[in-house]
Amino acid sequence: MKNIKNIISFIIMSIVLFSCEEKGLDNQDWLQEPNFANPLTLTLSSKDVVLIDENTNENAITFTWTKGNDRGEGTNLTYFFRMDILGNNFSKDIDDVTKKTVITEEIPVGVFTKSYTVKQLNSILLKHFKRPGGTLTNLEVQIIAQVNGGTQYQLPEVSTSSFVATSYSLGPLPLFMVGDAISGSWDYSTGKSLPEITERSIYTYVGDFSVGSFKVIEEPGSELPSYDPAAGNTIVYNETEPRTVDNVFKVTEAGRYSFYMDIEQKTYVFAKAPYPNIYMVGHAIDGIGWDIGKAKPMDWDAKNGVFSYKGKFNGPAGIKDYEGFKLFFKAGDWGAPCLMPKVTHTILIPDADAVPMYFNNTVSGDNKWDIETTGNYELIVDPVKMTIQLNKL
Template sequence: MKVLSKFIWAALLLPFIWSCGEIAPPPIISQTTSSVLSTSPIVLIEEDAEESIVFEVSPADFGVSTGVTYFIQMDSPGNNFASPVDLGSNTSTTVLVTVSEINRRAITKGILPGETGNMEFRVRAVPDRSLSAILGQASVISVTTYSDAVALRNLFLVGEATAPGWNPDNNNPPLFRDPENTDLYVYTGFFNAGGFKVLERIGQWQPQFGTNDGTTIAVNEGGGSDPDVFSIPTAGIYTFTMDLEAGTFSIEPYTGTAPTDFATVGIIGDATPGSWDASTAMTKSTFDGNIWSITATLTAAQMKFRANDAWTVNWGANTPISGQGVQEGPNIPIEEAGTYKIWFNSLDGRYIFLQ
């Protein structure tokens, strides 16, 4: 009886199996990438540094209705966009990028100042819906740069995790720019739990840097959408690093030597108001006791940082404008007289001079 029942059930199921036939595969949604419409040579002129180059791009089609943000990306020829930089973005098919931004990036990517070379451009189309971005084909465009050796970008913290809060004009501390790789920025200091962003100009919300995916840098140069925040999970000391050329960042808990609570830190040297006779006191941050600042008029000479009005602890380095001082290091050269806002980090010795 058991064997017979199996045959009966098989006979009953066969017509059902045959009626189903093969299962149809899901439909393939066709997508169309976006591309740069013009490959005419780009000739950059210093007098037009604040003007914009207009990139018209073709519309992307994701196969479904969605808003799209178009990013213009650039990289060196033959690099297969291994380390592209986002020049600018917009939610329309017209993307504006300043002459100074293209010039700076092209020089960083290998075109010598004042010379002509090729760069590859493409469009990264990012949908508003939870779909993957699509990348357009590379377009090779000739770029002629101008000499811009002193164009250095300064970046500042803003947000609930930082000292100024969400005020873009509240003595916002700068990131410390590497003296050799001017696209590399480091800030080691105390952060509250919460979010923060990075601004390029005090008092202005663009250009604004953040992240949309938690791993790469996103930027609104002024014509697109603001990025999401960088996040700090719990209050503490972290090292925040940004590499603008690579488009990457990291936030790592600080594991170095415990901070020293110095009573005072000052500047001293023949470039400073007190010469080598007396320190000129800096102001300690009430938010982070390792961050010091001062606005001072300097002469073209040399200086150092020192703690507690004594030479027991002092910091110096041989790079002007920005660098990382070390104990008993060389005198810091001041190559151009002027009034500077000077920031110093007594935890890691980094400094930067702003005008």
């Protein structure tokens, strides 16, 4: 994903800084927008798509495009397909990386068409664009022909279009957890609700579990149907097999856990979640500084069992007496437990391996993490492995 983002940033730029002395003024035309007699053209099979649940496996929309124009000896073209909500300008003017919505996909060589089934497009609207079922969404699509090779940079050919899609809703699907590890017994009428995050797809729960096991069922009072664990953190939909020691989720150590389940992708994650919250404070945290009352919370990533945050982090440039950042378990309290490096001012190197941290339950110690260069990063804190990692966005 990082590579695609870097490529797109490169191919859509309108100004490229090259030395005039190296290239000379004779080559100004290569910075101009492509202007061909038969330009790259994107065509849609429909401009108004109404998605219907009964047609989930049918084709919803097909995008086709002509070949990009030849750019000369030694060059070839790579095609990228992009889609976003109309008006977002493919997230170009959205500074916060967590709010970017554009979908970008590199197209295989020799392919000049892309299709979505009703189910696929509806899932994109619900899960990626966060659009409720039954709503109309204006979408914008784009095909980009990037020029590779050649003696000098050439701007890509771009063709853009738009269409309207109306999603559908199946309504909520309540699920319940039952078993001696979560509800105290195997009385199927006493199940605990499993919160639905994305309609009929993603469910998450964070709370205390006892040693034992549990199942996920659809109806209180009924053992079946259920969603049972399988090999490789996958799940199977079970309508016939009674409970055995092999088709239950097991808890070998009591504690606070996070349970994540995606019934559409047929996957689950069950991981320890020992800390309710983690807050960031310090010069490195943009807009916060060392005001503990404004400490910024990290997000719990139930799918990966970690805390994470994407956004701008500050390095020491321009900040007097720079003091990186610290991680606390409570906002507004300097005496709260925190996570620290073993050595103060430990620099987090972007895209390097995760580094260890330790839990400090006392007010003593003031070790801090430092960021070397201001930029957009993702900070990942693994509370089980007790590691911290910084990745460049």
